[in-house]
Amino acid sequence: MGTAPTEIPKAYEPKQVEEKWYADWLAKGRFTADPSSAKPAYSIVIPPPNVTGMLTMGHVLNNTLQDILARRKRMQGYEVLWLPGTDHAGIATQTVVEKTLRKQGVMKHRDDLGREKFLEKVWEWKEKHGGIIIQQLKKLGCSCDWSRERFTMDEAYSQCVLRVFVDLYNKGYIVRGKRMVNWDPAGRTALSDEEVIMTETQGHLWHFKYPLVGSDQFVVVATTRPETMLGDEAVAVNPSDARYTHLVGHRVLLPLRNKQIPIIADEAVDPKFGTGCVKVTPAHDVADYEMALRHKLPFTVVIAPDGKMTEEAGEDFEDLDRFECREAVVEQLKEEGLLLKLEDYTHNVGYSERTNVPIEPYLSDQWFLKYPQVPRSTEAVEKGEIKFSPERWEKTYAHWMGNIRDWCISRQLWWGHRIPVWYRGEEIYCGLEAPKGDGWQQDPDVLDTWFSSWLWPFATMGWPEKTDTLKKFYPTADLVTGPDIIFFWVARMIMAGYEYMDARPFANVYYTGIIRDAQGRKMSKSLGNSPDPLDLIAKYGADGLRFGLMLIAPQGQDILFDEKRCEIGRNFMNKLWNAARFIQMQRATNPPQRPHNAHDLKILFEMNRAIETVSQALDEYKFNEAAKELYDFVWGDFCDWYIEASKVAPNIPVLDEVLGTILRLLHPFAPFITEELWNSTGGDGTIQFAAWPKAHPLAGADAELAARVDSLYEIVTAGRQLRNDYGIEPRKKIRYAIKPSGDEQFFRGETESLKLLLNAEDVTVDAQYAPGGLAPSLVTRAATIFMVGAMDVGAERQRLTKQLADIDKQLAATEAKLANESFVSKAAAVAVQRERDKQQQLREQRDKVDALLRALQ
RNA sequence: GGACGAUUAGCUCAGUUGGCUAGAGCGCUUCCUUGACAUGGAAGAGGCCACAGGUUCAAGUCCUGUAUCGUCCACCA
DSSP states (O other), X not given: OOXXXXXXXXXXXXXXXXXXXXXXXXXXXXXXXXXXOSSOEEEEEOOOOBTTOOOOHHHHHHXXXXXXXXXHHHHTTOEEEEEOEEBOOHHHHHHHHHHHHHXXXXXXXXXXXXXXXXXXXXXXXXXXXXXXXXXXXXXXXXXXXXXXXXXXXXXXXXXXXXXXXXXXXXTTOEEEEEEEEEEETTTTEXXXXXXXXXXXXXXXXXXXXXXXXXXXXXXXXXXXXXXXXXXXXXXXXXXXXXXXXXXXXXXXXXXXXXXXXXXXXOTTOOTTSTTSOEEEOTTTOHHHXXXXXXXXXOOOXXXXXXXXXXXXXXXXXXXXXXXXXXXXXXXXXXXXXXXXXXXXXXXXXXXXXXXXXXXXXXXXXXXXXXXXXXXHHHHHHHTTSXXXXXXTHHHHHHHHHHTOOOEEOEESOSSSOBOOEEEETTEEEESSSOOSSSXXXXXXXXXXXXXXXXXXXXXXXXXXXXXXXXXXXXXXXXXXXXXXXXXXXXXXXXXXXXXXXXXXXXXXXXXXXXXXXXXXXXXXXTTTOOOOHHHHHHHHHHHHHHHHHHHXXXXXXXXXXXXXXXXXXXXXXXXXXXXXXHHXXXXXXXXXXXXXXXXXXXXXXHHHHHHHHHHHHHHTTOHHHHHXXXXXXXXXXXXXXXXXXXXXXXXXXXXXXXXXXXXXXXXXXXXXXXXXXXXXXXXXXXXXXXXXXXXXXXXXXXXXXXXXXXXXXXXXXXXXXXXXXXXXOTTSOEEEEEEESSOHHXXXXXXXXXXXXXXXXXXXXXXXXXXXXXXXXXXXXXXXXXXXXXXXXXXHHHHHHHHHHHHXXXXXXXXXHHHOHHHHHHSOHHHHHHHHHHHHHHHHHHHHHHHHHHHTO
């Protein structure tokens, strides 16, 4: 240093610093992973955000955590690969583009445009909006290796997807079949079970009369979905239900359709529910479908894929929307006197995750995957080959794996990987390329987005080639994601990893909490309660946003986000900035070198403790604990005490060492400001590869000395308290006298620091001190402090009496414990000794306060 | 209907394997433009640790139950 430092601004101004350093890092390839490096590998793959998405608070949380892990590992000497990329997000993206095109009047339905034209539009959209989120991640400071950025619809990645499909098809894991699936009438596609959200819905339970054929009697059925009755093929009762056994085999006349349908007996019917009679609609209800298979009933489709009624529903209802039809059916049945009653009824209805409309059970030809590697994947988590954190999610995983069902992977969409299967008459061909010969038609469907995402950890690394990257960086170390996608993504990646790499895709999974607003509501676009992270970065700096969030990100607990958090983060950065500024200014005064004093040793001791605490917390993914420790150490130990005390005689090497350690410990959390300060205080180009601090033993810096200094600080606090109690303004210099209980030498040596910390014009240290007259005083563990000058006998008596009462209360508790024989005989020896010491201490303190009080009489 | 989580200061949360006077930030009160920092400093007020039992010398912490809130799973029409 030496040369006159350029003027450092009083307040930290993040904007320029952030831009400057991010550009520098990119230019120098700081984030680029080198597969040929001799260093041990550490890798993370990013949970790929939707390519056309915008950064949310969830992303900020998630990616800050990953960045912290990656940056720390670089400092610990690992060759780090944080592999970024984006997801084509099939149904989400297609839905958004369709909506936009409809709004623009380009089309009513995608069929108006046709596949080719429509896909062109989606690609246009992707070009326009794609990658915004990548720029946003850069603003946040993410240290991803952008040279390896991947997109799930990249040519190479797409090939991986198709290759896996063909392979699983050939192995018999992928099959085509006509099954009941979750159908989204708005998106007009099948969905997986995971994409259906069950929502409690207020509905009705209608009771209808179905007349018995050849009788004036009728049976009563109850339903929540009257419109499906148009497709009824039976009425079912439980075989053991004595009320109805005589009717089994009889027929009823299906109202409105004038069709005779049988009464059947089936175990699936619960006699205790409703009337015990169930209408059976084979084509529009999962349970009914299975019943129909058992009883060989026909499947009458009355609801079309677009949610409108079919011709089979009858001319009165054809072309009505399913919900309009519901009303119409009820109306007609009412007119015919067949509506017996109507009850309010709350039940669960499945909604499409994307289009938010009720799902229709729908019978159709789809592709299904029987999951590979289920036992091995289940066991991997059970036995700890893959660790979940927090552990409780292991149970959720095990439960899902234990009840795993085939995955419907085909989607009736256009945006995605087209299924590599071709048909010609009865022939079927599955392969990477279209088969030779004429007349082959490719399956029109595309694959579920997650069918590409589940290959992410290795498909991004060049698989199926055995690339250097794959060899060096697979398996990855940590995965950071939300627990909401355990089934969608995590579980499937594990199975794919074992199937194609014969190895786990990651060693640890850290599940973040969900970010909610200050009222605890989920952040959503419709509520408008989700702040734009870029606004927050502009206002508080990326470091401030990151740190503020980390401070409140407890392990796997939901996070109530409030902008106040960013303020805390920003203020902390500013505090650090000014501490560095102070050191810079001291350096400029060229203070003489001197041996370590008690304050120096104390801060070095605390520094060692901070290093250990932060390191361990990060090892255990306790990010908030690490952040908290940094906050307390920097603000409390370093700024409030050490820097203040050091104003007596600054010890530049110690100030530098502590600051340097702070910068390195803080760098993963706050990459920009630490890089800036590292370089402006003599650093060597970048802090990113500076060694992660290790606690080192230092002669004299021990717990005993730290405790002595603490007792000194305690005296300072007592002195300030006296000043405050007597309403003496902070700036006024006053006189104190200190009467130590022991260790007089130590306190005498601290006269100068005491004067400074107490803002005193004079501090007398004397073990035999007796005030000339009466003086306000406070008794601490190590000494009694007197404030010379002001005195108010009444107030003083009140204060001392209160203090005496406090001591007595504690003393009573301690003595009660020691009087308890079971405690003395059964408690651990250290616990007993601790109580004895405390008793001794309190007694001495009590005597002194008592004496002071008596002197006032 | 199951499973999991939460309940500690006005608010948001810490509280490690049970053991000093239960902590922090925000907010609140009083004083302070003292040469790092008003995005700051000093000093305060504020808690039946949801409730009821139990284990223990000792429970915010362990066990059982209850209540409230939340999340996930589950095809009763």
